[in-house]
Amino acid sequence: MKPPDEVDDPRARFEAGLSGLRGRRILAVDYWDVHNFASEPAEWDYGNWHQAVMGVGLDTDAGPATITWTDTFYSYGVEVLDGRIEDHLSTGDEGPERVGPDVGSAGPWDRYLRTPIRGTAAHWERVELGPSRRADxxxxxxxxxxxxxxxxxxxxxAGSVWFVAAMPQPPDWQRVFVGGDEIMVVFSPERMRDMGFGDATFRQ
Known part of the structure; x- marks a missing residue:
């Protein structure tokens, strides 16, 4: 079988990247955000969900992997990429940066770290595109x-973790736009339901 980055069909490449996580043990998790110019640290912990704007870096026992939003299929979806997240971002003095989780205090991740990923699943939705027209x-x-x-x-x-291409809509942080260019990490099936994912089998 070809490595995911050598598979020609985008959907097959997506599935190969996702299934390639099965059996791996996650050793560390990194959330990345745009550069923070404020004096206060960037917020990312909202209890049963976390905000990783640029994506998530996974350090695993089989090497690094990245979960981020891409426009491989249409703007925007979530995808698993091989390698460090830094290799998929344009970093620099004012570029994206790691914001969490706090070292030694992974919170909800504590129950999942250093245990094997038993399974993976993806939620696909059909997006209707209107006709493209000229100005006339x-x-x-x-x-x-x-x-x-x-x-x-x-x-x-110990349970499941969901990664969603979605953007919370402040000031009401419970409102979410799904299909956005950010990543939300969700630890609760109830939160997934509230975000509009009606497929109970995907929320199990």
Whole structure:
């Protein structure tokens, strides 16, 4: 079998990257955000969900992996990439930076670290695209539809963790726009339900 980055079909490459996490043990987790110019640390911990704007770096016993948002299928979905998250970001003095979790205090991650990933799953949704028109109204491309992976799930003996391409909508942090260019890490099936994921099997 080819490595995920050598698979020609985007969906097959996506599935290979996701299934490639099975059996790995996560040793450390890194959340990345845009550069913080404020005097206060960037917030990322909201209890049963965490905000990793640029994505999540996973240090595993089989090497590093990245979970981030991409436009592989359409803007925006979630995807597993091989290698360190730093290798997929444009870093620099004012570039993205690690914001959490706090070293030695992983919170909800404590129950999952150093245990094998037993299974993986993805949630795909069909996005309807309207016709593309010129300024004069002439149709350039007809209406179409595309399948987008909006969320994925990692299963452990202690439970599941979801990664969603989604953006909370402050000031009401309970409102969420799914399909955004941020990553939300969710630890609660109830939170997934509240975000609009109606498939109970995906929330198990």
């Amino acid at each position: 109204g002439t149709v350039v491309e007809p209406a179409s539809a595309v399948d987008v992976p909006l969320a994925l799930r990692l299963d452990f003996a």
